Amino acid sequence: MPELPEVEVTRRGLLEQLSGRTIMAITWSAHRLRTEIPRRLLQDHIDRQQILTIDRRAKYLLIRMQSGATLVIHLGMTGKLGLLPEETARHKHDHLVLGLDNAMELRFNDSRRFGSIAVWPAMQAMECECEFSSREGIEPFDSDFTAEYLLRLAKSRQIPVKSFLMNTRLVAGIGNIYANEILFAARINPLMPASQLPAAAWQRIIKEGRRILQQAINAGGSTIADFLGASGHPGYFQLQFKVYGRKDAPCPECARPIVKTALAGRATYYCPICQR
Numbered sequence: 001m002p003e004l005p006e007v008e009v010t011r012r013g014l015l016e017q018l019s020g021r022t023i024m025a026i027t028w029s030a031h032r033l034r035t036e037i038p039r040r041l042l043q044d045h046i047d048r049q050q051i052l053t054i055d056r057r058a059k060y061l062l063i064r065m066q067s068g069a070t071l072v073i074h075l076g077m078t079g080k081l082g083l084l085p086e087e088t089a090r091h092k093h094d095h096l097v098l099g100l101d102n103a104m105e106l107r108f109n110d111s112r113r114f115g116s117i118a119v120w121p122a123m124q125a126m127e128c129e130c131e132f133s134s135r136e137g138i139e140p141f142d143s144d145f146t147a148e149y150l151l152r153l154a155k156s157r158q159i160p161v162k163s164f165l166m167n168t169r170l171v172a173g174i175g176n177i178y179a180n181e182i183l184f185a186a187r188i189n190p191l192m193p194a195s196q197l198p199a200a201a202w203q204r205i206i207k208e209g210r211r212i213l214q215q216a217i218n219a220g221g222s223t224i225a226d227f228l229g230a231s232g233h234p235g236y237f238q239l240q241f242k243v244y245g246r247k248d249a250p251c252p253e254c255a256r257p258i259v260k261t262a263l264a265g266r267a268t269y270y271c272p273i274c275q276r
């Protein structure tokens with residue numbers, strides 16, 4: 001599932017290719033995604049519009065039009081954006097296709113259809129964005145993402161710290177993979193109740209979290225051409241993970257075996273020695 005780094009890398013790659021381009025045609029499949037594809041809004045507010053820029057908020061891409069309208073895309077579990085020449089054969093799960101003025105197409109492919117597409121018309125864009133943004137947690141690279149803030153947010157929450165980090169209403173963009181990796185780097189047990197973490201532990205989470213997310217963004221940035229997918233099926237870049245997916249493999253710090261357990265139904269990897 002794409003997390004903050006994958007979405008950010010997609011944004012950077014698309015920004016280079018899409019800014020200044022005009023959308024000449026929009027087509028969609030008959031299927032519904034997590035929500036219905038807003039066909040009418042796409043026709044009225046996105047078709048024939050020029051793309052100004054692309055921003056990211058949490059795991060959403062905000063494609064901003066010159067007109068002030070915004071196209072909002074969430075990749076869900078399996079969503080991928082590909083930029084392909086229009087003559088390239090389409091794939092079964094291409095659910096939204098934007099034809100551009102340079103004979104290229106931006107294709108949203110999503111086999112499991114947990115992704116979503118929304119349109120904020122220019123007149124309501126500010127209001128829609130405020131409402132949307134208030135439902136999402138704080139951005140890990142935001143200057144307000146501080147130990148004091150997290151300490152306050154966690155005070156009344158009995159959930160494990162890993163669940164806290166993965167709760168999109170509390171913290172934006174961190175999913176299962178990066179939650180595991182960040183907690184290992186910060187030497188914190190994923191099962192520890194969030195409310196019991198001292199400020200110093202939150203400080204380590206912030207520091208290691210930013211380092212790991214930035215490293216992943218940098219790694220993705222170097223493979224952006226493949227990522228946008230000449231093949232039409234871009235794969236997400238694979239980093240070398242220290243604990244994720246490494247059950248029974250030696251811990252990179254102490255060489256004892258990495259443990260795998262389930263927490264809130266998600267695979268959780270940690271070193272019981274380094275993350276007490």
Ligand SMILES: [Zn+2]
Pocket residue numbers: 251252253254255256271272273274275
């Ligand atoms: Zn260890």
